[in-house]
Amino acid sequence: MEGSFAVNDKQGDQPQGAHEPGRRLTPEEAKSRRSRNVAIAIGICFLIVLFYVVTIAKLGVGVVVRPGI
Amino acid sequence: MSFVTGQNDFTDQARLSLAEPRDFFALLKPRVMSLVVLTALAGMMVSPAPAHPVLAFASLLAIAVGAGASGALNMWYDADIDALMTRTKTRPVPSGRVAAGEALSFGLVLSVLSVLTLGVVSNWLAASLLAFTIFFYAVVYTMWLKRWTPQNIVIGGAAGAFPPVVGYAAVTGSVSIESLVLFAIIFIWTPPHFWALALVKSDEYARAGVPMMPNAKGERRTRIEILVYSILLAPVGVLPWAMGFASIVYGVIAMAGGAGMIWYAWRVLRDTDDASARKASMSLFGFSILYLFALFLTIVAENGPAQMLVRAFGAVFG
16 A cells, blocks of 8 residues: 555455555655655654763763772 | 545645655755854853863754744744745745645744753753744744834844854853843844845835835935944944954954945945945845854854864973
């Protein structure tokens, strides 16, 4: 069902190849949605790295000094 | 964004957004963001406390995103008048590439994210100042002043002037006279900068119903006020050197730049016939951008790379 967007509850009951409710995305819609998803993924990954690095920076060098080791 | 609801008939309402990431990036007003980054960085650089590079970078990023978020909120609210002006009608919302609701959500999410990030990364004074800056630009300027008074960009200019104060607060946790001087430079620079453009685009602002100074109070008064603000700006621009937190190199650049601002403003007042008036206004507009970038770039350069070189030299030969 790749490329389609909305389905109704009965979709799973229909034989493969039968008329599918909803509609297929146009190539432009699919392309722009994919590019938005990639941008969001990159943004989230960047935030994860940023908060990790900031946490380490705020902890300072003391983070590697562990008593008794 | 609209969602398909199981219907088979294709309707406009059922269309998915065709907005690309670059359209959302355009909502952030990247050129304004670059100026915000530079001025906030200058605010950080004049602080007496050394900034941790990682925390400074993260703070700067949060300030830039906060500024961008306020730009997105501005484009959401102003889509109706943006559609009427040639300079702004190709923006993502009036051109239809991004839905108004998408721009609003984007602006709100980034506003919250940037303020919280700055609070966690630096301190809550800086975060509060950033929140106030976003509020001032999106609500006080965009929703209230812009369509109400020809003093819109005079008062609203405070929003653009806050970044160095936020930057300084991010590093020190306080507000100082140095950061307020940088605030004053941008605040006084804003009217001659925007009114130079407004003189050229006066008809468009009038058509959109925005009471800019030229179409609300007349071109003559605008030209006089441009000159007055430029005369005020010249000495204020020199203050960082006079107060001792910028070098003589900065002082010379500020004096030459201030004289340039007055000269171009004088030309705007003098040249009033159509062809030369437009040229004089656009010259002032272009020079004002150069002036502000030169001042803040000099502050950044002499407090950042130059000091690092001095320290490195001292460490090797000292």
